[in-house]
Amino acid sequence: MRGWLITNAFLHTHKFTEIHLWLTEAAKKLGVELIIKTNAEVLVLLDSNSTNVESKNSHERPDFILFWDKDVRLAKYLEIKGFSVFNSSQAIAACDDKSLTHLYLQSAGIKMPRTIVAPMTFSNIGYTNLDFLDCVVRELGYPIVIKECFGSFGQQVYLAGNRQELIDCVTDIGAKPMLFQEFIQNSKGRDLRLQVVGNQVVATMYRYSENGDFRANVSNGGKMKPYEPDQKQIELALRCCKIMGLDFAGVDLLFGKNQEPIVCEVNSNAHFKNIFECTGINVADSILAYIIKRICIGKR
Known part of the structure; x- marks a missing residue:
C-alpha cells in the first residue's frame, strides 16, 4: 500500500518536520510507503480535459492521502479527482476557522463559551x-x-x-x-487535550499554567500531565469529531462551574509531540492504523 503525506512547501520548522517523520515512520511499521509531497509539488490544475493527478504514471497513484496541511483548495481538488483524503477538505476548513467551528457545534447544541x-x-x-x-x-x-x-x-x-x-x-x-x-473563570490556566482517532480517544493530557497565563498551552509555558477522561468528556470529544466530519483531531475542553466539560477548540491536524512526551502514546501509530483499516474495508 502506498500513501501521500501532503505538507506545506513553505513551512520549515523542526516542530512540523518532526511530526512528518513520525507519520512516515508509523506507516513504515505497518508496511506502508508514505511519500511526502508538498502543496507546491501537487498543484491544483483546473482543466476540464484533465483526468487524474499523476494520470501519466498511474502506478504511482496513492491508495490514500494523509493531508497534513491547511491548503483546503488542494484537498478539495484531490477529493474531486477521486482520492481518499484524511481529513477531508471540509473538516479541515471548518476547524481552521474558529468561527466556523463554533457555528458547526452550535447547530448541534454542543456546550461552548458564549x-x-x-x-x-x-x-x-x-x-x-x-x-x-x-x-x-x-x-x-x-x-x-x-x-x-x-x-x-x-x-x-x-x-x-x-x-x-x-x-x-x-x-x-x-x-x-x-x-x-x-x-470561563473556573478553567483559568487549565484545560484538557483529548486526541481522537476514529471513534476512540487514544490519549489525553491535562494542561495547566503556573505562570499566571490564562492559557494552558504548553507552547506558551504551560505544563502537562496524563489524565484519565471521564465518560462525559470522552463522549463530548467524540461527538464533536463526528459533527465536524473528522477522522482524527485534538479536542480541547474547558472546565465549567461544576466541572462540566465545555468545548474550547477542535484541531484537525493537532500536533502530538507534547502528548507523546506526557503519556508515551504515539498518536501517529493510531492515525495510520485507522487510515489503513478504512482503506482496506473500502476495497472489500
Whole structure:
C-alpha cells in the first residue's frame, strides 16, 4: 500500500518536520510507503480535459492521502479527482476557522463559551467604528477572550480586562476575522487535550499554567500531565469529531462551574509531540492504523 503525506512547501520548522517523520515512520511499521509531497509539488490544475493527478504514471497513484496541511483548495481538488483524503477538505476548513467551528457545534447544541463573531470588514477599510463592541461587552462582560479566527498554539488568543484593552486588541488585530468569548473563570490556566482517532480517544493530557497565563498551552509555558477522561468528556470529544466530519483531531475542553466539560477548540491536524512526551502514546501509530483499516474495508 502506498500513501501521500501532503505538507506545506513553505513551512520549515523542526516542530512540523518532526511530526512528518513520525507519520512516515508509523506507516513504515505497518508496511506502508508514505511519500511526502508538498502543496507546491501537487498543484491544483483546473482543466476540464484533465483526468487524474499523476494520470501519466498511474502506478504511482496513492491508495490514500494523509493531508497534513491547511491548503483546503488542494484537498478539495484531490477529493474531486477521486482520492481518499484524511481529513477531508471540509473538516479541515471548518476547524481552521474558529468561527466556523463554533457555528458547526452550535447547530448541534454542543456546550461552548458564549461567543460573538466580529462583523466582517475589508482589509483596505478596517473598522471605521467600534460601536459593536458595546454589544460584545453587554453580552459577555469582562474579562473578554478575543481570538483571531485563524491561529494555532494559543498564540492568537488574548484577554481584555477593560474597554481600553479591548479596543487596543481589536485595533491591533485589524481587519482579520476574530471572535469574542466569555471567560470561563473556573478553567483559568487549565484545560484538557483529548486526541481522537476514529471513534476512540487514544490519549489525553491535562494542561495547566503556573505562570499566571490564562492559557494552558504548553507552547506558551504551560505544563502537562496524563489524565484519565471521564465518560462525559470522552463522549463530548467524540461527538464533536463526528459533527465536524473528522477522522482524527485534538479536542480541547474547558472546565465549567461544576466541572462540566465545555468545548474550547477542535484541531484537525493537532500536533502530538507534547502528548507523546506526557503519556508515551504515539498518536501517529493510531492515525495510520485507522487510515489503513478504512482503506482496506473500502476495497472489500
